Amino acid sequence: MTTLTLGKALNSGLRKAMEDDPKVILMGEDIGRLGGVFRITDGLQKDFGEARVVDTPLAEAGIIGTAVGLAMRGYRPVCEIQFDGFVFPAFNQIVTQVAKIHARSRGRLPMPITIRIPFGGGIGAVEHHSESPEAYFAHTTGLKVVAVSNPADAYWMLQQAIACPDPVVFFEPKRRYWDKADVDLDETPPPLLSSRVVRAGDDVTLLAYGPMVKTALQAAEAAAADGQSIEVIDLRTLSPLDLGPVEESVRRTGRCVVVHEAQTTLGLGAEIAARVTESCFHSLEAPVLRVGGYDVTYPPSKLEEEYLPDLDRVLHVVDQVMGF
Amino acid sequence: MTTLTLGKALNSGLRKAMEDDPKVILMGEDIGRLGGVFRITDGLQKDFGEARVVDTPLAEAGIIGTAVGLAMRGYRPVCEIQFDGFVFPAFNQIVTQVAKIHARSRGRLPMPITIRIPFGGGIGAVEHHSESPEAYFAHTTGLKVVAVSNPADAYWMLQQAIACPDPVVFFEPKRRYWDKADVDLDETPPPLLSSRVVRAGDDVTLLAYGPMVKTALQAAEAAAADGQSIEVIDLRTLSPLDLGPVEESVRRTGRCVVVHEAQTTLGLGAEIAARVTESCFHSLEAPVLRVGGYDVTYPPSKLEEEYLPDLDRVLHVVDQVMGF
Amino acid sequence: MTAAPEIQAIADPVPGAGAPHLPAQPGSGPDFVQLLTPEGERVENADYALDISDDELRSLYRDLALVRRWDVEATALQRQGELGIWASLLGQEAAQIGAGRALGPQDMAFPTYREHGVAWARDVDPLHVISLFRGNDLGGWDPVARKFNLYTVVIGAQCLHATGYAMGIQRDAAMTEAPAAALAFLGDGATSQGEVNEALIWAATFSAPVVFFCQNNQYAISAPIETQSRVPLFQRAAGFGFPGVRVDGNDVLAVLAVTRAALARAREGSGPTFIEAFTYRMGAHTTSDDPTRYRLAGELEEWKLRDPIARLKAHLSRSGKADAAFFAAVDAEGDELAARIRKGTLEMPDPAGTEMFDHVYAEQTEEIAAQRASFLEYHAGFEGDEQ
Amino acid sequence: MTAAPEIQAIADPVPGAGAPHLPAQPGSGPDFVQLLTPEGERVENADYALDISDDELRSLYRDLALVRRWDVEATALQRQGELGIWASLLGQEAAQIGAGRALGPQDMAFPTYREHGVAWARDVDPLHVISLFRGNDLGGWDPVARKFNLYTVVIGAQCLHATGYAMGIQRDAAMTEAPAAALAFLGDGATSQGEVNEALIWAATFSAPVVFFCQNNQYAISAPIETQSRVPLFQRAAGFGFPGVRVDGNDVLAVLAVTRAALARAREGSGPTFIEAFTYRMGAHTTSDDPTRYRLAGELEEWKLRDPIARLKAHLSRSGKADAAFFAAVDAEGDELAARIRKGTLEMPDPAGTEMFDHVYAEQTEEIAAQRASFLEYHAGFEGDEQ
């Protein structure tokens, strides 16, 4: 057991992955000498050298496109996109190449590429630094998409993502980088592509991932005080979805709420609502409700607290689903 | 009344828009001298000159990025993306600039840009020529997204999109370019952002857009023979959605099926299922079901008929929703 | 830039590190336009004659001094928690004032997020820039009235906008409008973005009236210029078919002359120019950055000797074109400006929550109107609650 | 390229049309490497000496003739409805065979969708290329075994892959592997894509062992080269800091020599090279295209005089290095090849529907496994139905 911040857990996970496999290479803007703007790669260039921790030119398509070539040569690139809002110059390479090459080559060219993206708001940043683009990637077959919510998952899931033979878009809740928790470096972690019940409950099933898991747990805590029993599930994997535990839960509770920061329309909540409704139709006492960002341009930071789902908005919708 | 193919209706709509407003400029690859690979801009460069029908360098980001600058200078660019699969190099400009500049400038910099995208499969093409990327754009606030299904809508909706002060991503069902129908050049068209009941029915509400509208109508026809009464709604607008007519219908039928070519996961069907379930929960006899592309890489053309929803697959799911 | 020996040492093991490095400081000569030496000596350049009045010289000094004062105040406000972040222009004042003052009223400028000096030259109220970094808005000025686009944070994206705008100018000109040009700002790091290179290609193909003004401040956050290019950036333009020129970015006179010439060339229909203003980011990348992690203090000391303001001050005083009273007056004006910025910042009202719903579209959708309504309803629910 | 007067006329009104146009045909001299004139004269080039045996010359001719025969057969098959589409290499045989034959077994090639000649040189079974255009698969060959990547249809995307692969070579070399190089193919149109320019930047920054082989066939579908660049493409490399060279793309000897030299340079750690092979697309862009809409017949006639195969044939026969029997044998071999391709195409089995589920991921997901199962179940439902 060691206590780590989420950021440090990612750093340790990267270090472990690099020690375990000499083919693991880190690429990104400012990740070497600086250690990354969030210091997630701190110290790694010093210890593994510039050939394995590559400070790249300022071009996201270049980062992903050259990672594809490195993967073809047998490497396992781990690419850092500096902020969520800056993944789009690489979108063409991710969607038309990274996601398709395994199928195009019928398995002859695996793409074991990990794309790390710090995502979400709440840090008072300027434009493009607080986006939640995960649905774009979950809608893209050929990619696997995960989001971590706590230090232990950060440590283990990052290593699992790097070891995964398929491309993984790895979302990191940037506003939780500084959250601390105990990490058992010897445990056997659950599979990468699995969701997990993080709080048991009977009245409502509350689904979250990434930064919103903490918010969901706080909401459940507050609701408990009012005698409401909320079951909280950390989805962890966004593509593929692991809805087994969700369906088991919803069949008991009959009520389901999904929360995420991303804009509500066509966010992950839409897909989950559609699937859960199909699989649990006769158990549902109310429609699956969503708490997400409003369908507006991410606002200037003075307004982000009003834009982002928080404890109150979650409880507000929980009340709606209970009262339906 | 004139009989036009869908492609020719688009061509006529563009011509009309250029006649009505000298600030309308067409930009794209091969749209001038060649008239576009689908001939949608046929003859326009000859008649309006190279300054208004611009054969651009081979760079989609360049097409959209310069269109932004032209819009800032007071022009109304209409950009052609040659095929659905080639919009991704422009994704950064579309998502971080076109979609955000109006909000960024608090209305001082409107972005009256139309982005035409021939989309969907069924033409036996090679990789990247049969994609359905509409959900990426519908998930992007700041854009308006429409899809046309017939010559009359093609003629009118294209002019409405160009006249719209907001950016519009305009999807054209490439496999229907050659479909003919009567177009009333003097009618007053319905609003751009409205859906429409195209066939009345009582048992099931079937939603489609773009190329699948024809398929949905054929399915309804076939079902009628078996005594099933299917109401078909052409969504026309994908963002914002116009679900008024859909909800009115579902409250009567109690059953709803959405069909599209795009991969099912996080396709438009997901959002529609989530919203319709929320607004019509007590009227629904069955969950909203989806008929979409499988969640796989678009296959080589010999397999696309098995990949794409067709009359049989639609009826298969209609039976499921009836038997639920 | 000066790759300090230690950083060199780190750099060597990387594949490709054999490649040539940039000169510590480009000498003068055709490849480096300089009209005022670091010591304040006025030198002539055959291609870029500049005949300038003493008044103009003094007003250039005033601009340089005032934007630095503004910058210092903004940094202080950020430290005190009044701004979320601040991107300092320290060291780049001459590049920005020189370029900004070269613009005509009909020209349009497309800044990055660091062009406070150009904003100043375009008469943008500093508080309208401050409000962005405070998180009140995404840019408070009117880009149309000021002919100064809103800051673009996505690296390089504005270069295509400037090129498209220039294509619009060409088409208006056909409709006999006054000739104008677009001025795109970019950094050295931005030159690696595909979109920026596309802008150069489009500008060349359409011979668009656009000037690309690249402030090579030697770093993209922590990445030294060698990360982006092994040869001087201005040389890239020739490969695309138009002229590139490297100017001493710490020499406001040279920047003014070179940018004026390029804009004139663009307006008269002779096409684009790429200007590399060779300068140095004397501060951190932003207030969130810690440059000590990636560069050595010695480097900064060396560049202090090339300070853009000191050299003009030296020239003005030595030549007797300005006296102590003048400099004192400018300092006083700077303090007033700083006080006004501080007061305005502290008094800046927070935006209303409904703001975020009101500008997504020119024609608002029912969806967003409905979300706006439920937003108000939801917050009305808290009325009276303590919070 | 030759901008025919009429096309010129159309082009003039466009803003920027003042810019210089490319020469009708670059003369020889340092800027245009040629070892075999269109008339079949062997000429020497100081920088690119090529000492080549008669056997090699004949085998080059054989390759040129056979890939053209393959191409003709594929076009016929498409016309007969056996292929969905075909992208003809007609006129570019020398560029592709010259480049393909310059590759060593350790090198990796990254083609576009038109490099059938390079595929041939890499021993790819023509039927594995045909199967892609027939719609049976997305490329039937083993890219790892053949050291020939699958065709990349998204313009330019492969240039970054090649550069990344070359970065991998550098890292393996550190682990003492045999030196190798990557060869990226691209068209003239592709040079306008941002990603391609990023590839040039990365290659320069990391001095990666990659060679960019640009076939300037004068058109990007209907867009003449002036749409992409107002100056010769090879000149772009210098702006990024590495050498560019223009070679007669219809001269297989010159292409072979120039590409060999560039690959050797890359392997020995001296960094990237950009090669512009100046050639002409003698056919339509693809079988879906109608070039009469955008170019004049005269242009084609002019280029026929520079035919890549005719000039080698002239050289071989005039110099007595090959006799009538040899040419007859090659023709016969061509007919056999064509017959084999035709037979193989007609007998090609359609892929199974389940194929589409089986290669999305290396580790298939439960979601896709479930969809595969329901797909089978659904189709089982039709068993017995007439359809």
Ligand SMILES: Cc1ncc(C[n+]2csc(CCOP(=O)(O)OP(=O)(O)O)c2C)c(N)n1
């Ligand atoms: C597309 C994109 N990627 C990454 C970033 C994060 N970022 C902000 S500034 C910066 C460095 C820019 O360097 P340069 O272009 O030299 O401008 P400077 O900051 O030195 O003025 C980076 C990488 C961004 N804003 N946009």
Ligand SMILES: Cc1ncc(C[n+]2csc(CCOP(=O)(O)OP(=O)(O)O)c2C)c(N)n1
């Ligand atoms: C990103 C992208 N945009 C558009 C297309 C459509 N397209 C296919 S080939 C082509 C022209 C390519 O020209 P060039 O690079 O010169 O290669 P060539 O076909 O002449 O060999 C275009 C525009 C594409 N395949 N990819």
Ligand SMILES: [Mg+2]
């Ligand atoms: Mg910089």
Ligand SMILES: [Mg+2]
């Ligand atoms: Mg070409």
